[in-house]
Amino acid sequence: MGNWGTQKIGILVCIKRRSPEKPGSIRANTVSPSHFVFSDWSSLFRVLALLYCQLRWKSFAFSMIVPLKNQLLSIPKSIRFYLIQSILHLNSLRELRTITVHPHARRRNSEDGKKIRNAENDMEGNLYLYKSKGQHLLTNPRVLDTIVRISQIKSTDTVLEIGPGTGNLTIRLLEVAKKVVAVEIDKRMVEILCKRVSEHGLHEKLDILCGDALKAKFPQFDLVVANIPYGISSPLVTKLVYGANPFRSLTLLLQKEFARRLLANPGDSEYNRLAVNVKLAAKVEFVMDVSKRDFLPCPKVDSSVVIIRPKAEIPSVNLDEWWAFTRTCFSNKNKTLAAIFKQKKKVMELIRLSKMRGFHGEYGITSRYYDFAAAEEEEEEEEEEETSHEQSCHPCSGSEKDLSSYKERINKVLKANGFESKRPSKLPNEELLNLLSLLNQAGIYFHGRTRPGNAENEALPAAVTGEF
Numbered sequence: 001m002g003n004w005g006t007q008k009i010g011i012l013v014c015i016k017r018r019s020p021e022k023p024g025s026i027r028a029n030t031v032s033p034s035h036f037v038f039s040d041w042s043s044l045f046r047v048l049a050l051l052y053c054q055l056r057w058k059s060f061a062f063s064m065i066v067p068l069k070n071q072l073l074s075i076p077k078s079i080r081f082y083l084i085q086s087i088l089h090l091n092s093l094r095e096l097r098t099i100t101v102h103p104h105a106r107r108r109n110s111e112d113g114k115k116i117r118n119a120e121n122d123m124e125g126n127l128y129l130y131k132s133k134g135q136h137l138l139t140n141p142r143v144l145d146t147i148v149r150i151s152q153i154k155s156t157d158t159v160l161e162i163g164p165g166t167g168n169l170t171i172r173l174l175e176v177a178k179k180v181v182a183v184e185i186d187k188r189m190v191e192i193l194c195k196r197v198s199e200h201g202l203h204e205k206l207d208i209l210c211g212d213a214l215k216a217k218f219p220q221f222d223l224v225v226a227n228i229p230y231g232i233s234s235p236l237v238t239k240l241v242y243g244a245n246p247f248r249s250l251t252l253l254l255q256k257e258f259a260r261r262l263l264a265n266p267g268d269s270e271y272n273r274l275a276v277n278v279k280l281a282a283k284v285e286f287v288m289d290v291s292k293r294d295f296l297p298c299p300k301v302d303s304s305v306v307i308i309r310p311k312a313e314i315p316s317v318n319l320d321e322w323w324a325f326t327r328t329c330f331s332n333k334n335k336t337l338a339a340i341f342k343q344k345k346k347v348m349e350l351i352r353l354s355k356m357r358g359f360h361g362e363y364g365i366t367s368r369y370y371d372f373a374a375a376e377e378e379e380e381e382e383e384e385e386e387t388s389h390e391q392s393c394h395p396c397s398g399s400e401k402d403l404s405s406y407k408e409r410i411n412k413v414l415k416a417n418g419f420e421s422k423r424p425s426k427l428p429n430e431e432l433l434n435l436l437s438l439l440n441q442a443g444i445y446f447h448g449r450t451r452p453g454n455a456e457n458e459a460l461p462a463a464v465t466g467e468f
C-alpha cells in the first residue's frame, strides 16, 4: 500500500442507530461519528476491517469518508453539507442553542475538525425524533433567518407557531415579536423548548399549548410562522385560512409538492380542490425552495416556503355549498362537466340532497366562519348515507323519472352557459362560482343541510368576510 507522505486523510464513520425500545423511531443523535486520521491506505483499511468485524456492516445505516486534510477523495458537496449540519444540529440539541454558522459557507479544515469533536462530545443526547410526527428539525440558520425576515413581524405582533420542536425558529421569532404562541404535540419537545427559551431569557414572551394543532382552539394571533408537520398540511392550512381568527399572513414551510399544489393555477397539472378552496379566501405567494439537507433528520422530500395572505374581498358564497360543489367537480377534475353530471350516482346524490333540503327547510347562511372539522365530519356522514341510500334504492324504482328530469335540468344550465365541455381542472374560481350560482338558481344544490352557527366564535374571520 502506498504511503501518502505528508498527506493525511480523515475518516468519519457515521453509524445510524435505530432505537431498540421504540421500533420505527430514530434517535436525534442518529449519526454517531467516530473520527480517525490516516496517512496511508493500509492503516485506513485495517481500521475499516476492524469496524467491519465489530459492527458487521449491517449496523451501519450509512458510512462516509470525509477528507479532512487533503481533498484526496472527492465527495459530493451534498454529503459534506449533510455531515456539517448533522454535527451542528447535535451540538444545538445538547447546548440547546443554535449555532449561527452558515452551513453552506466554506470552512477551513481546522473548523471541520472542531465541529467533529463537538459532535463526539454530544453522544449522550437521547431524544427520539418521530417521523410519524413529522419531526424534521430545520437547522439551516440562513433559511431560518429568511423565514423570519420575509414574515415582516412587528414588535407588537403575536405570532402563532405550529410545531416549534426544539425551538430553532421559536427563538428567532421571540427576538422580534411581542409574543409567540407555540402549539406542540410532543411533551418532550415542550420541555426542551422551555429550557432553551429560559436560557435565552425570553420565556415571558412565550405561551405554549401542548396538544394537537388540529384540535386546539387558537388564541388571537396576528400571523403564523411555522415549519409545520407535513402530515397535517391540508387540514391545518384550511383551518388557518378559514379559521375564526383574523390574520395578516401565514408563512409556512411545506412539502415542496404540497406547496406546488397550493400555488397551482387553472390548467396546471397540480391544480386541485385544495388550491381552489384556499384561493377563494387567500392569495398564495412562493418564497423559496428549501433543500431536504437543511433538516435533521434529512427527510425524503424537499420543501418550499410560501406566504398566504387573506384576500381583501372574497366572494359572497355559502361555504358549505361551495365546499360540497368543489368536492363534486374535483372528484373527476379532468372530465368534462357534462360527463361529471351525467353520472347516475352523482345525480342521485344531488336529488337526495335536494330532498333533504326540503325536509330541513330553507337553506340559510348561519355560520360566520367555516368550521372545517364539522364539514369533514358531515362529508363522511354523507358518504355513509350515500352508500346506504344506494343499497336501498332499486334501479327500477320511481326515482328513475326524477333522475332523467334532474339530469335534464343540470344539462340545460351547462349548455345554456357554455360549461358543457369545460373541465374543472381548467376553470378559475370566478367561473366555478358562476356555475355554482347558476345551478343553485336552477334549484340544484350540493349540500343538504345547514349547520348551526358557532356562538363561541363571534369574531369575523379575516380570510372570510363574505356572507355565509
Ligand SMILES: C[S@@+](CC[C@H](N)C(=O)[O-])C[C@H]1O[C@@H](n2cnc3c(N)ncnc32)[C@H](O)[C@@H]1O
Pocket: 133, 134, 135, 136, 137, 138, 139, 162, 163, 164, 165, 166, 167, 168, 169, 183, 184, 185, 186, 189, 211, 212, 213, 214, 226, 227, 228, 229, 230, 232
Ligand atoms: C417539522 S417539525 C418542526 C420543528 C421546528 N419548528 C423546526 O423547524 O425545527 C414539526 C413539529 O411539529 C410537531 N407536531 C407534529 N404533529 C403535531 C400536531 N398535530 N400538533 C402540534 N404539533 C405537532 C412535532 O412534534 C414537531 O416538533
